[in-house]
């Protein structure tokens with residue numbers, strides 16, 4: 001019994017200096033917006049699953065694609081972004097000291113800009129004026145307010161990112177010659193990635209879509225807009241996963257009572273993510289006409305380079321587990337695993353996320369391979385895939401984080417009861433996702449398309465078989481969706497309890513002690529100018545010629561298709 | 567009780583540094599690598615029989 005509770009005791013009995021309450025409040029509003037968006041988003045998911053499975057019929061005032069847009073925007077954009085910035089503000093305050101009043105004010109301004117943008121976009125979706133899905137591909141056209149909302153959202157996050165970077169570089173100035181704290185290093189890499197990537201989406205929204213939605217231009221270069229979107233879209237997924245990796249690298253080692261295996265390896269992985277996750281957007285456009293094979297090939301190679309830091313991460317994390325398990329007296333090839341705190345939700349939820357990342361990552365390599373992409377492109381396989389990556393790996397990691405971060409910033413305690421509730425949530429989410437995502441993967445291999453409301457294609461036998469499989473069936477998807485929704489509602493309850501009802505007290509921000517190799521951190525890893533320079537060179541290399549080609553030899557402009565999927 | 571439990575645990579972390587083995591990790595990463603290859607070739611096979 002002592003074994004399983006060990007990690008829980010660590011932080012209730014040994015309070016350290018936590019974070020400034022003012023910074024805690026800043027983090028808390030971000031986390032709150034995230035969970036309210038989460039609640040609405042999963043209810044959309046439930047309706048989609050039931051509607052596609054033919055189990056319910058949506059009322060006439062609620063469109064399938066309207067819900068699907070809301071689901072994608074609320075979960076993939078709003079939930080993730082807010083919880084990430086909540087984590088960043090709290091973590092920077094913990095590791096680099098409290099924010100100055102000026103910077104904190106800037107952070108609040110960023111919060112309001114982002115939130116006004118969110119409200120504008122959400123209102124347009126509710127009004128059914130923006131059922132263009134979260135990727136807003138042209139020539140589907142939304143109300144111009146939707147595009148302005150998106151722009152404010154992005155700009156707001158840039159201001160938030162600038163705040164965090166200013167705090168980080170201030171620390172570096174005050175501590176010359178020292179390796180910077182890992183948290184700030186990794187947050188900075190993530191934010192640079194986000195800002196550089198955001199330029200692409202800003203270019204298409206402001207330069208193409210807004211003028212077109214306002215009626216200043218009649219036609220739009222669809223190929224260019226999709227390319228600029230995916231220039232942003234792939235780094236977007238790294239913007240989700242890198243903060244989750246930060247929890248794995250920095251928080252989990254402490255939760256299990258050990259220390260990170262190597263700091264330099266962690267920094268190297270993050271530098272590689274920064275360099276190689278931007279010049280790769282074409283792997284989302286492999287089936288698209290108008291881009292030559294050569295440039296698709298180049299970007300595919302660059303995509304596969306990201307395997308290196310991904311496997312570095314898998315190695316680092318598992319090595320940290322093994323090192324810690326053995327230091328605690330664990331023996332044998334794998335029996336040291338028993339020494340890990342399985343009963344502690346702060347470990348268990350992210351751990352299940354890591355486990356799911358194995359099939360998720362393997363699926364990603366399949367998606368990125370040209371011929372294999374032809375098998376799965378635009379099928380439900382893809383939806384199954386990203387419900388594993390962002391929908392489980394990232395989400396479960398953030399769930400695990402929420403159990404200490406929320407009480408930390410609200411001055412409360414993670415109780416045993418909440419811990420147990422978190423374990424149940426994690427199991428339910430994992431089981432629900434096994435059914436939903438598993439069935440989606442297989443349905444996709446049988447050709448079931450994504451982004452399609454209920455249809456039997458005039459009772460085509462192939463389409464009917466998607467409802468009749470034992471496991472591979474829309475019914476299984478719906479069943480998994482129901483279990484997931486139960487898990488999501490329970491998580492929302494956990495959030496409310498931890499935020500407003502848990503007993504008052506101190507909660508620890510678990511963060512790994514400096515790894516042994518910290519004094520030997522190679523100075524080059526801290527050379528941001530160099531990394532930004534290389535990133536820019538790689539981007540110019542991978543994109544200049546194809547984008548030039550798309551503009552000079554532009555395809556015929558497309559007129560607006562406004563009400564296609566209303 | 568909890569306090570002392572913590573203390574000894576921290577001492578152990580300090581002490582048993584040298585002879586830590588990473589055999590489990592080796593097997594684990596090998597497993598991941600094989601899993602990736604098997605799934606990749608499974609879908610590649612689908613591509614071939616459908617092409």
Ligand code: HEM
Nearest residue numbers: 042045046048049072075076133391450451452481484485
């Ligand atoms: C209760 C949990 C959830 C359920 C039942 C659910 C269900 C679904 C279903 C059935 C679809 C797509 C159907 C189609 O292509 O027609 C979908 C799409 C999607 N889901 Fe979820 N989902 C859940 C949670 C999440 C989470 C947590 C995330 C991300 C953090 C997420 C992100 C997305 C995205 C980005 C799409 C694609 C939207 C599009 O194609 O434009 N989902 N979901």
Ligand SMILES: [Cu+2]
Nearest residue numbers: 233234283284
């Ligand atoms: Cu991608």
